[in-house]
Amino acid sequence: xxxxxxPAADHDHDLVVVExxxxxxxxxxxxxxxxxxxxxxxxxxxxxxxxxxxxxxSAAGLTALDRAxxxxxxxxxxxxxxxxxxxxxxxxxxxxxxxxxTTFPDLPSAHAALTGLVGxxxxx
Numbered sequence: 001x002x003x004x005x006x007p008a009a010d011h012d013h014d015l016v017v018v019e020x021x022x023x024x025x026x027x028x029x030x031x032x033x034x035x036x037x038x039x040x041x042x043x044x045x046x047x048x049x050x051x052x053x054x055x056x057x058s059a060a061g062l063t064a065l066d067r068a069x070x071x072x073x074x075x076x077x078x079x080x081x082x083x084x085x086x087x088x089x090x091x092x093x094x095x096x097x098x099x100x101x102t103t104f105p106d107l108p109s110a111h112a113a114l115t116g117l118v119g120x121x122x123x124x
Contacts, residue, residue, distance in 0.1 A: 014045040015114055017107070021053035024061030033064035036079075040071045046078040046114045050107055054083070057091040065092075069101060078102070082110050 016039040020032050039047045049065060051057065065081065072079040080102045083089055092098040104110035 015048060015111065016042065016044045016046075017048045017050050019050040019053070020061075023056040023058070024051070024054050024064070025056060025058040026060040029058065029060035029064045032061065033067060036064065036068040037071060040068065040075055040077055040079075043075045044077055046080060047072060048104075048107070048110050048114065049079065049081045050110075051081060051083045051088050052085070052107065054085070054088050057088045062091055062095050062097060065097060065101065066095075069097075078114070080104060080110050080114060082107050 018032070018035045018039050020028075020035075022028065024032055036047065036049060047068070049068070054061075065079070069079045081092070082104050083092065084105045089098070089103075092101070092103065102113075104113065
């Protein structure tokens, strides 16, 4: 089930992590989309969709990511995806979303890259 950690998590760097697990299919993608939308409504500098525990990424999951990407742009935020498994990376590549979304192989890499981005954005 998708879940958003407590609002205090990553608040210092204005990052929000939304985690999903299992199958991100037509039955679970709507909840994931809602979680991403709620995270983006807070207008953080970046939202990280952590898909490291996702076994299946269906068209419904891809649609949720695409819509969240557009939502992020609309609120001046950024959406990044953490994915390491072929079952997630392949659908991202086949759909072309891998060319639109910034992907990272693990959460520490995403944190490091986006924390630098957030720090640079905060300095302006």
